[in-house]
Amino acid sequence: AQSVTQLGSHVSVSEGALVLLRCNYSSSVPPYLFWYVQYPNQGLQLLLKYTSAATLVKGINGFEAEFKKSETSFHLTKPSAHMSDAAEYFCAVTSTTGRRALTFGSGTRLQVQP
């Protein structure tokens, strides 16, 4: 069975500050991990993915995430927040074998203050 825990349903940062959105996963087999962003009234857009290559993954819009197997984490970071980053962010996991459907976390709403 797989699961994802996103710590913090709401995160607020100032424009220009570091963004850190936390994601911990549970998987009995090596995982594939994803971060998706959802802007208001829009669909899910892929930010980045980890598929067992480099542990530090760079995505779109300046975001990156690091896969840490020892900590079962895949936290999302961005050095400097922009107002346009305000959205809901979802971490998701699927397995490299067996069930391939995505299991999503509960999401973190990022607010960026001017």
Next chain:
Amino acid sequence: EPEVTQTPSHQVTQMGQEVILRCVPISNHLYFYWYRQILGQKVEFLVSFYNNEISEKSEIFDDQFSVERPDGSNFTLKIRSTKLEDSAMYFCASSQDSGSSYGYTFGSGTRLTVV
């Protein structure tokens, strides 16, 4: 950038009515999925479809739900007799491979409201 297209964007239906949600996946993708997101809750997997059959489904996907790929481009989700609790945003997704090393591409969703 190839897109997954979903229609309609909004649908309001009466309880007990049948609804069909439509999706056009990316043309060279082989795996198709439906997910749903009840307002304020997490995105949940419903069903995956490959080679004209269901490859995986969740406990949510009961006999009220069915999926079909009626032609080479459309992928549909049918709810036979809608309930109030079916109100949600329904997302279609597609991927090139089963291992998702290329990632899943999601559509913009259909907001279904059952009254």
